[in-house]
Amino acid sequence: MEIVRLGPSSAEGESNDRNATDAYQARKVASAEELERVQMATLYCGDSSTQSKDVAANEPTETAYAVFRRGATVRSSQSENQNESAAQIVGGVWIATRSFIERDLHLQIDLAEHQRWLFAARMIPEERNRGAYSVLLRKLLWAETSSDQSNGRGAEAGEVTQVWTAINPANHRSVRAHALYQNASAGRIHLVRVGPLAVAWRGRSSADIAVAMRPKWTWRGSDSPLRMTVEPITSQRDSTANSD
Template structure:
């Protein structure tokens, strides 16, 4: 997996295709009903995931927190006759993506990603098959990055002065669709990691690394991954100041 940082790059801005702009809206979801719809669209049951991994969070003394963003399919006729909120409420959630704060546990790999205060982890991104390759995911990702990233040292999220709120993700190089979808938003990389799991055994090792950001994994393997997962962090490479590493 390639560990990449996503941000508002040259791909950011309004969609080039006006039809795409008229057909999709995206925002963070808040209600239980909408969260359930995002869970169905992304095939990710956040509630059960957190419940099953609660003992890991307790052991780490760090309760994970998650949020979801959804993309809604709307019609131009709806937008012309209804307010944005009314149009969204009557439209269909056709995809979504999740972000984690503090920590995220990849249960299938027995991997726990520990996040700094100014870091977010993007995961479980999925579009309904009939909506793929139509620009909907770009609308969704653009909205998330606009809402979650900031370079303001007085940011209300509590990031320290000089720290930029970062969104990180793991991209599987073999998943060409995912590589293409995120290519225009990849602004930095921390390198590549490799993991495999057989039953309770999980093993991890690092591949190509970045000169700017470092991935740390400890331990390198575990026999008890459900209770003691491999833990991963992303931080500035040794010898770089925070401001330098965060400016890439």
């Protein structure tokens, strides 16, 4: 898996996708009914990270964004919420804070205060390759990386909110979908799980950002998963020096 950082894009191709912008609208999920519909569209019903012993059970750690197909009969004079209620949710994506557990791989991703993890992105089959995911991704990245001081996302520490995700290099559709929005890479990691045994190792690395895996393997993945962090190289060196 390639661990990449995503951000808003100003690429020329984005402005040319006018038909997709007119056909779709995206925003953060605002109700239990919408959440249920996004769960159906993305085939994800988690909160996976509630398994983490480091996260309080009453702290929300995951949020969802939905993309709507605008109803054909909706008039421009209607309000935004009325437009959305008349539209169909055709896909969605999830964002994790603090930590995220990939159960199938026995992997826990630990996130800094200013980091987010994007996962479980999916469009319903009949809406793929029509620009819906680009509309969704643009909205999510703009909202999550906003510099608004009131959002509390690492602003006091002077940190810029970072959205990270894992992309399978062999999945060419996923590579193309995220290409315009990829602005950094922390390199590649490889994971293998056989029953209770999970093993991880790093592949190609970055000069500026590192993926740390601790431990390298585990026999008890359900209780003690592999733990991954994404850190600047300088932070890792400082941590090593302090431990000597």
